[in-house]
Amino acid sequence: MDYFVVGYYALLIGGSCLAAYFQQRSAFLLLFTLTLVSFVVGIVGGQGALWTITVIAALLALAAGTSYAWREFLVTISGTETAKAFRTMPLTASFGLFVIFTYAVMGIFAPVIAPYGEAEVIGGAFDPPDENLLLGGDQLGRDMFSRIVYGARNTVGLALVATTLAFVMGAVAGLLAAVKGGWFDQFMGRFADVIMSIPSIIFALLMLSIFGANLYVLVIVIAIIYSPRVFRLTRAVAGNVVVMDYIEAAKLRGEGTGYLIRREILPNSTAPLVAEYGLEFCFVFLLLAGLSFLGLGIQPPTADWGSMVRDNATLISFEDPTPLIPAAAIALLTVAVNFVVDWMLYRSSGLKD
């Protein structure tokens, strides 16, 4: 019996007893379940597994602490109205905002943060990490760390452009369909049905095989694939607004379609649309990552997270987890956006269940 194991269980059981004494029901449940799980995992996986659990718990605690501090920071610097919203924000959403902020800083100031250029060859292939190369070299001897930093700019930037295009296309079509109705509405609806009945990655592969993998094709194809989702949502949301009396009044005043959309419909349907933009970004980002991973996305030598994983995958068979960092970066940003979207949907729907 090691001191670590004794201390581990003493801490967990002591924690659950304290939680039970102070009637913190959920904390007790969590801690005690963790104790029971640790019994099983500890017997199966030995001490190493317990260490893994400890590290994960410490990371979670660190994330929770950061999110808490970040929320307080946001509350302090923002005005009264927004501060109210931030104060009731769950920790997960605060964590999401923090991650998004970090990625934005990394992407915008990439040339300042990265020690080397993204295509600069520094050392030999797969050089081990040292004080010069923080995470070692990649398959051509470029600095892995710099490429990850630049990846924040390239990968996320491209996903943002594609999402925005998809969103604008879908939203404009949806708003026009809701206001105009008639054959335009019918036609766009059927068109959206057809696009949505093809699996997105298959459609993207078909189009890329025909037009070749370049950035413009990629952005346009992804916009076409994902705009039907936005179209449907906008059509549904705007459809509910269009039947209101104030729209009728505006029409009788003789206002044009542009005015109706800009001044009457949009202000009343922003909340679900903003949430949809976040969700849409996640889909686009994951699809782009998948395509880059297959070698059909952003082309070398531009640094990109998806293709970095593929190019350096051989390192994994030498027990080196470095190639997983860009993949983890993709996952982390997607999780973060999802957390924020969840919070916004919760706020806009007013659902309490």
Added chain:
Amino acid sequence: MGDVVSLVAKRLGLGLVTLLVISILIFFAVELLPGTVAEAVLGQGATPENVAALEAKMGLNDPAPVRYLSWLAGAVTGDFGVSLISEERVAEKIGPRFANTLFLAAYAAVIAVPISIILGVIVALLRNSIFDRVANVVTLTFISSPEFFLAYILILYFAVKTGMFPPNSTLQSDMTFNELIYRTFLPALTMVLVVMAHMMRMTRAAIINLLSSPYIEMARLKGVSPWSVIVHHALPNAWAPIINVVALNLAYLITGVVLVEVVFVYPGIGQLLVDSVQKRDFPVVQACCLIFAATFILLNLAADVGSILTNPRLRHPK
């Protein structure tokens, strides 16, 4: 019953029309190619004679609608023409690989479906407890991770560090069933993780939606035991959403397989599609896309028909 039959027939007809439209889209997308297919295949070094010869061989001199009809007629009878690169028959290339892909998807589904539905129902019953929140965060993390991230983590731990499973899933024809199950365990597990997260969330949402309906509250208020509320009141109406969830996720399995197959070098149709896209082997790409789209549409169709058939309101019309 007349209502149900006409509804199902209508839905089937709509599915068939969608499939037809998609086949048109897949065929004519290749026509959008700048220049002709022959030029694209031969590349830079093409002489006019070469191009003309290849065009004649591929039957490109016929007008497009005629070629579409003969392609469609071939596709319906399982003949997708000849590969541009290897000159094999596309159908022979695809056949065994499609079987492999279906095997992998079925393997993942057999594990994922029962576990995730049971977990989804449990999480729905425990909603707003600490378990529910933890499950929410964990499933969200799995959904947000790219498939290749999960796949490489599994390879790192189960193949490289502990050596429990092989890191790639190349198949030989003389493998026994047990060996097959063993070699394809990691790709199947990757897909199980992703699909399980989706299914749990969807099952949870469906069950919670159901439990908040007035007739369940009525049953509770009149003093029916919680167990009986679930089995006798909630379950008959829960079949439709659950069937929907299963079918939608099977559709997801069939298409999500592409990346997983590439990571594990599994000889399935997804890997063939990616290879052919890189080599611009259009007949193979078209055939793969059509098969994927058809499977996707059929499963969605099954979801709709299933939920129509299990809907008590439609089965017992007033």
